[in-house]
Amino acid sequence: MNVFINSDDPGSGVVTKKSTNSYDIQSGEAVLTCTLSTKLKRQSDSDPVAVGDVVRWNEALQISEVLPRRNQLSRRSAVPMPGAFAHEQVIAANVDRVIPVFAAANPRPAWHLLDRYLVSAESAEIPGLVVITKMDLVADKPEAAEILSVAAEYQACGYQVILTSAETGAGLDDLRAALCGGLSVFVGKSGVGKTSLLNAIEPGLGLRVQATNQTTGKGRHTTTHMQIFQTEAGAAIVDTPGIREFGLWGVDSSELAMYFPEMRGWVGKCKFGLGCRHDQEPGCEIRLAVGRGEISPYRYQSYLKLKEEP
Structure with a gap:
């Protein structure tokens, strides 16, 4: 996994396996099994470490630092009971x-x-x-x-x-x-x-x-x-384990159309500009493109359903 490791930082490694309270870290040819440090546990209600993370660890084989990520794939966690709050997974x-x-x-x-x-x-x-x-x-x-x-x-x-x-x-x-x-x-x-x-x-x-x-x-x-x-x-x-639900996390409904590639070029060109919800507004270029067959009706309906989610 050396391709993911900064060779200028030999004290770091990549998390290659994540199970309950245990993380395998590859550093060069070595694989270490580590746990989370108390400091990291206190920083978040959810697990602060993901596979693909570049991390550092201490002498007790506890992950002590997660280096900055270039990106991350996240979902909204399932809510275990009424009144509970979802978090980023x-x-x-x-x-x-x-x-x-x-x-x-x-x-x-x-x-x-x-x-x-x-x-x-x-x-x-x-x-x-x-x-x-x-x-x-x-x-x-x-x-x-x-x-x-x-x-x-x-x-x-x-x-x-x-x-x-x-x-x-x-x-x-x-x-x-x-x-x-x-x-x-x-x-x-x-x-x-x-x-x-x-x-x-x-x-x-x-x-x-x-x-x-x-x-x-x-x-x-x-x-x-x-x-x-x-x-x-x-x-x-x-x-990854099988996923029955995949709630969106960190996706602003006002920006949702930007995440549909075929709609992206029309954003901002509607009669109401960036304020258009692309739903019932007159002069909506995205709706007109759907009518012309340039945007899939199925994908447009999918967009509307996702837009109504909290």
Whole structure:
């Protein structure tokens, strides 16, 4: 993981694995297992350390400092009980690309999550790349048309979409090429095939996988912690536990349109300028672009739903 470490600061390392109260840190060829210092614990109600962080530690193998991040991918935490407050949950730091992973089938794709992932990535100025797995399950089936339609819609917005199958090997070479250089983060629900995809990309990893529940159609958690895996080709990939919900964090609703690439060029050109909500206002250039077919009606409706969230 030396590519992520500042060679001028040999006393630092990269957090490559994060589990409950334990962090693996790679510094050169050495891997240290550390805990949090009391000082860091007191600084935040949530965990101040994420995979991808560059950190320093003390003689007691306690992380004592988190160096400045160039970016971070975050989500809004789930609220455990009424009256409780949500907080920022940092998924990974110093990220070069965010990769939402969806299964073509088993489980059925939850497309409503896709724009949440991509908006979060856009707001952090991290490129997004969409991967659809298990294409072998819809070969020669009507569901394939839906997958191809969704892929075309996001490609039209400027996103690369890679259709893959860990079983047949389809799309894996394209994905390997896209992953080269920097740190990539796989995000998606349980059962979509993130871990199987990792095993297919780098067979030597030998990561454990579980089948999707055939009764409920829901995935089972295989990954229970955040961890960076490195491939022989030099890719570094964060495998994350399955995410059922992905609340936006730090995204101002007044700036939301800026995080939809196909809408960005119209922001500020409406009759009411930057004050336009792009909802019911007359002279809204974004609404006019939707009517002309220049912006996807599906993506526009997704924008409106996200805009109404607190």
